[in-house]
Amino acid sequence: MEAAGDAVFRLDAQGIVLRASRRSTELIGPDVPLIGQPLASLILGADQASLDTAVSRALEATQPGKANVRLKTHGSALWVELQISSYSNALGEPELLAVGRDISGQQATEERLRHMATHDALTSLPNRSLLSDRIRMAIAQSRRTGHGFAIVALDLDGFKKVNDALGHPVGDALLRVAAMRLSDTLRDVDTLARVGGDEFVAVLAGAVSEAEVQSIARRMIATMQLPFDIQGHTLYVGTSIGAAIFPEHGDSEVKLLAHADTAMYRAKETGKARCVVYNKQKFTQPEHDVSMEAAMFQAVRDGEFLLHYQPIVDARSREIMGFEALMRWSRPGIGMVPPTQFIPMAESNGLINLLGAWVLKAACMQIRQFQEIAGRPLYVSVNVSPRQFRNDQFLDLMDEAIALSGLKGHQLLLEITEGILMSDPEHAETLLTEMAARNVRIAIDDFGTGYSSLAYLKRFPIATLKIDRTFIKDLPTSVKDAAICNVVLSLASHLNLSTVAEGVENEEQLQYLAKHGCGLVQGYLTGRPLLPEEIIELLKAGQPMRAATAFPQ
Ligand code: C2E
Ligand code: MG
Ligand code: MG
Numbered sequence: 304m305e306a307a308g309d310a311v312f313r314l315d316a317q318g319i320v321l322r323a324s325r326r327s328t329e330l331i332g333p334d335v336p337l338i339g340q341p342l343a344s345l346i347l348g349a350d351q352a353s354l355d356t357a358v359s360r361a362l363e364a365t366q367p368g369k370a371n372v373r374l375k376t377h378g379s380a381l382w383v384e385l386q387i388s389s390y391s392n393a394l395g396e397p398e399l400l401a402v403g404r405d406i407s408g409q410q411a412t413e414e415r416l417r418h419m420a421t422h423d424a425l426t427s428l429p430n431r432s433l434l435s436d437r438i439r440m441a442i443a444q445s446r447r448t449g450h451g452f453a454i455v456a457l458d459l460d461g462f463k464k465v466n467d468a469l470g471h472p473v474g475d476a477l478l479r480v481a482a483m484r485l486s487d488t489l490r491d492v493d494t495l496a497r498v499g500g501d502e503f504v505a506v507l508a509g510a511v512s513e514a515e516v517q518s519i520a521r522r523m524i525a526t527m528q529l530p531f532d533i534q535g536h537t538l539y540v541g542t543s544i545g546a547a548i549f550p551e552h553g554d555s556e557v558k559l560l561a562h563a564d565t566a567m568y569r570a571k572e573t574g575k576a577r578c579v580v581y582n583k584q585k586f587t588q589p590e591h592d593v594s595m596e597a598a599m600f601q602a603v604r605d606g607e608f609l610l611h612y613q614p615i616v617d618a619r620s621r622e623i624m625g626f627e628a629l630m631r632w633s634r635p636g637i638g639m640v641p642p643t644q645f646i647p648m649a650e651s652n653g654l655i656n657l658l659g660a661w662v663l664k665a666a667c668m669q670i671r672q673f674q675e676i677a678g679r680p681l682y683v684s685v686n687v688s689p690r691q692f693r694n695d696q697f698l699d700l701m702d703e704a705i706a707l708s709g710l711k712g713h714q715l716l717l718e719i720t721e722g723i724l725m726s727d728p729e730h731a732e733t734l735l736t737e738m739a740a741r742n743v744r745i746a747i748d749d750f751g752t753g754y755s756s757l758a759y760l761k762r763f764p765i766a767t768l769k770i771d772r773t774f775i776k777d778l779p780t781s782v783k784d785a786a787i788c789n790v791v792l793s794l795a796s797h798l799n800l801s802t803v804a805e806g807v808e809n810e811e812q813l814q815y816l817a818k819h820g821c822g823l824v825q826g827y828l829t830g831r832p833l834l835p836e837e838i839i840e841l842l843k844a845g846q847p848m849r850a851a852t853a854f855p856q
Contacts, residue, residue, distance in 0.1 A: 305325055307324055310324060312337075312400070313398060313399070314399040315399070319339060323337040330374065330381060346372045346373065346375065347375060353372055354372055354385065357369055357370035357387050361389045385401055386402045386404075423496075425475055426478060428497045429494055429496040429497075433496065439556060441508065441549070451511040451550060452548075452549050453516045453547065453548045454549070455520065456503075456504050456546075456567045457503050457504075457544045458543055460540060460543055462474070462501040484526045485505070487526070516546045516548065521578070528758070529756055529758070539728040543576065543577065543578075544567060544577070545563045545578070547562040547563040552583070572650075573647065573651065574689040574726060577722060599645060599652075600654065603657055607634060609631050609633055610629065610631070610835070611628075612627070612838050615684065616830070618817040618821050618824045623830075623841075627686075627832075628666035628683060629686075632645055650688050650690050659687065660700050666685050670710060672835075676839055680711075683716065687719050716746050719748060720749060720753060721750075721753030724759045724763055746765075746767035747767070768801075770791050771805060772806025775816075778811070778816070788816070789819055792816075792819050801823065803825055808826050813829070
């Protein structure tokens with residue numbers, strides 16, 4: 304016993320230590336009494352059940368019982384493999400011999416192997432198999448506590464391009480940084496897993512409402528939109544997110560993952576850099592939508608779409624400087640359908656390309672007529688949706704609209720949202736450069752409501768910010784809105800951008816905006832969206848018809 308390199312204990316049938324080898328004392332510490340103590344007291348609580356099993360096996364069978372347990376040593380714990388055999392002592396009573404071999408090295412290796420089997424080698428995040436465990440655990444826990452949780456699927460926008468253009472080492476480094484950034488947005492109770500090339504899934508414990516999910520998603524989107532500095536390259540990616548909440552959107556792991564995925568693709572289709580929460584009604588396209596869709600195709604053919612024009616006026620002189628073209632659908636038997644009700648569908652079924660092409664050409668032609676009546680140059684602001692912007696033919700279409708109408712490039716302003724720029728910055732850069740070459744200007748619509756960083760203001764040639772009406776609505780009484788407007792106006796002035804305040808409905812708002820340097824306003828106060836005939840009346844009826852000296856740049 305004394306010569307053995309292992310820790311050896313002689314025990315009685317109850318597991319009380321009768322004798323211990325020198326090695327045992329060395330390992331456990333000279334001050335710890337061993338003789339007369341149950342062996343179980345020298346072992347970590349969590350491992351005592353394994354010890355009991357091994358002891359019973361040894362007493363019952365002729366085979367030794369085995370257990371891997373942690374021996375309490377000098378204030379820490381050492382993995383030992385215990386082999387316990389029984390024999391009869393001189394008096395014929397059963398006794399036990401327990402031999403403990405140090406297996407801490409082996410255990411560490413096993414732990415590493417376990418880690419490798421459950422984690423992604425590149426990012427060290429949990430992999431699909433551990434994710435699956437965590438989801439099943441979350442489901443079990445939710446069933447017990449009655450609290451839900453959410454699954455979030457995200458995919459990097461534009462990662463493939465980076466990987467293809469700059470090579471895998473850069474791609475890998477980018478993924479590692481992305482994984483770190485995403486982890487930082489989550490709490491310890493959440494799980495973030497990497498489940499494919501540039502695909503991640505997060506389990507958000509206790510996130511049960513759409514608002515909670517959106518707020519976490521916003522953090523994720525924001526952090527991914529910051530530039531990545533990788534091996535001397537400044538890279539922009541971004542992320543689109545889909546979410547599903549347990550149990551409303553699925554009561555099993557498979558359903559939750561599938562629905563989060565569906566929602567993510569929807570987020571990509573509708574402009575990227577956003578989070579879409581799964582919605583059964585919307586995503587399974589009910590009857591009503593199908594008939595609306597059919598009606599829309601019909602309506603394009605029958606010319607039921609028309610344009611309203613809303614004046615955009617100088618905040619000080621109130622002179623009309625231009626118009627925003629706003630689409631309407633005059634649906635027989637139903638009435639005027641607002642664009643918010645049909646544009647998302649046109650966007651998803653591709654009809655927006657057709658409609659958008661018509662809007663662009665019609666609006667340019669119309670402005671031509673307006674300015675002839677007004678006797679001075681005017682400009683037109685046209686909304687461009689993400690799908691149009693991605694369309695390869697968009698530049699040709701723009702050239703055609705300008706050529707047909709005879710407008711100057713700078714008389715056309717295209718309104719896009721921040722998401723369009725961030726979802727595919729390389730494409731945006733190419734397109735915007737082409738537009739700049741034609742003097743066509745770009746406005747950021749609904750400025751301040753997107754999830755973007757401001758980096759794009761530096762990168763892209765933007766001419767105008769349209770301050771969203773949610774910030775104008777409570778001016779000037781709301782201190783917060785006033786602060787936001789002031790900051791946007793000052794930012795625009797320093798970057799040499801013009802500003803249009805949207806949704807100006809009263810005199811106080813206009814006064815405040817004019818005083819704080821907002822160049823242009825648009826809203827019910829200075830003119831509702833009107834039919835071309837009505838605009839013509841307005842122009843004839845003596846708007847201040849002075850020649851525009853300060854054309855908005
Ligand atoms: P938007 O580009 O931000 O357009 C401004 C919206 O604010 C318009 O709603 C306009 O009617 C409304 N508005 C203007 N002044 C006021 C005001 O004083 N108070 C309030 N409460 N609202 C005001 P509308 O026409 O319903 O358009 C909604 C959105 O639909 C537009 O938002 C734009 O994103 C989209 N849209 C409209 N026409 C087109 C189009 O031809 N193509 C595309 N792709 N999108 C369009
Ligand atoms: Mg607009
Ligand atoms: Mg807007």
